[in-house]
Amino acid sequence: MNTPPVALTIAGSDSGGGAGIQADLTTFAALGVHGASAVTAITVQDTTGVHDIHPVPVGVVLAQIECVLRDLAPAAVKVGMLGRPELSEAVARVAAAGRLPRLVVDPVLVSTSGHSLAADGVVATLREQLLPHAHLVTPNTDEAAALLGTVPARSVDEQADHAGALLAFGSRAVVVTGGTVRTPDGTERVDVLAGPAGTVVFRSPEIATDNDHGTGCTFASAAAAFLARGHTTHDAVLSARGLVRHALRTSAPWRLGSGRGPVAHTRTTCFEATPDPTNAPHSQGAPR
Numbered sequence: 561m562n563t564p565p566v567a568l569t570i571a572g573s574d575s576g577g578g579a580g581i582q583a584d585l586t587t588f589a590a591l592g593v594h595g596a597s598a599v600t601a602i603t604v605q606d607t608t609g610v611h612d613i614h615p616v617p618v619g620v621v622l623a624q625i626e627c628v629l630r631d632l633a634p635a636a637v638k639v640g641m642l643g644r645p646e647l648s649e650a651v652a653r654v655a656a657a658g659r660l661p662r663l664v665v666d667p668v669l670v671s672t673s674g675h676s677l678a679a680d681g682v683v684a685t686l687r688e689q690l691l692p693h694a695h696l697v698t699p700n701t702d703e704a705a706a707l708l709g710t711v712p713a714r715s716v717d718e719q720a721d722h723a724g725a726l727l728a729f730g731s732r733a734v735v736v737t738g739g740t741v742r743t744p745d746g747t748e749r750v751d752v753l754a755g756p757a758g759t760v761v762f763r764s765p766e767i768a769t770d771n772d773h774g775t776g777c778t779f780a781s782a783a784a785a786f787l788a789r790g791h792t793t794h795d796a797v798l799s800a801r802g803l804v805r806h807a808l809r810t811s812a813p814w815r816l817g818s819g820r821g822p823v824a825h826t827r828t829t830c831f832e833a834t835p836d837p838t839n840a841p842h843s844q845g846a847p848r
């Protein structure tokens with residue numbers, strides 16, 4: 561068997577296993593990518609919410625990153641919860657030195673359960689110091705609004721405007737996730753990708769489920785895994801979307817925990833054998 565590509569995740573631990581490092585590593589594994597990790601914080605978390613956060617010292621996070629970079633040469637890096645401006649600055653310095661290839665930044669600010677996962681100052685350091693070095697940034701509509709200092713997008717056009725405006729901070733591409741559009745046939749989920757070659761709008765029917773904890777982490781780590789495997793940014797986003805949709809469909813009937821259960825990381829291995837006609841670009845700018 562061929563040696564797998566390596567991806568590094570720099571993110572927080574979710575003790576409930578739905579988001580954070582746990583989601584990232586299971587997603588990497590499902591996609592045949594060896595996962596290395598640098599843990600930034602230990603959250604006391606389950607399906608009902610985040611109950612406590614214990615930051616890992618900045619020096620310990622950097623030591624994990626350094627030893628993985630030296631020994632395992634990751635082909636892509638995903639950054640999730642950083643939590644503190646001083647850690648964002650430290651990771652940004654490593655990125656600025658050109659040492660974090662195909663960097664996917666998920667600007668984690670607040671959990672779906674409403675718990676803040678980032679202290680004051682993180683938004684500014686992400687925007688000014690880390691985003692300029694990112695290959696792909698993956699905010700949801702709330703995170704995009706926080707980075708831009710505005711209100712969340714209320715239409716696909718506004719979502720596209722936000723994706724375009726975020727490009728001004730210097731990343732190669734931005735995908736704003738989590739838009740919703742009501743149509744006569746139901747609700748659609750919309751993600752908008754903006755990059756140097758144009759804008760692509762992805763729209764697909766919403767999957768009805770209460771088990772959606774960890775969708776953002778799973779999406780960003782899947783994109784990093786596909787980039788590590790050599791996909792273009794457009795194809796990495798399309799495939800990451802496909803994987804999350806497969807995971808959401810699989811876990812919809814599950815009962816795990818008493819809150820919003822995790823997406824089905826354990827069953828994503830069969831995703832690539834399952835064509836999904838509902839996951840296709842809806843409209844496209846210039847080809848990339």
Ligand SMILES: Nc1ncnc2c1ncn2[C@@H]1O[C@H](COP(=O)(O)OP(=O)(O)O)[C@@H](O)[C@H]1O
Nearest residue numbers: 700737738749750751766767775776779801804
């Ligand atoms: N109920 C759903 N049905 C279909 N796709 C979904 C659903 N919930 C999230 N997604 C998809 O999951 C991915 C991650 O998005 P999002 O939910 O915005 O992340 P976050 O957890 O950061 O808020 C996107 O591709 C989004 O369209």
Ligand SMILES: Cc1ncc(COP(=O)(O)OP(=O)(O)O)c(N)n1
Nearest residue numbers: 572579580671672773774775776777
């Ligand atoms: C440790 C940790 N990191 C990130 C998140 C946010 O995860 P996300 O995938 O955006 O999912 P939701 O929390 O929105 O369901 C987290 N909760 N914990």
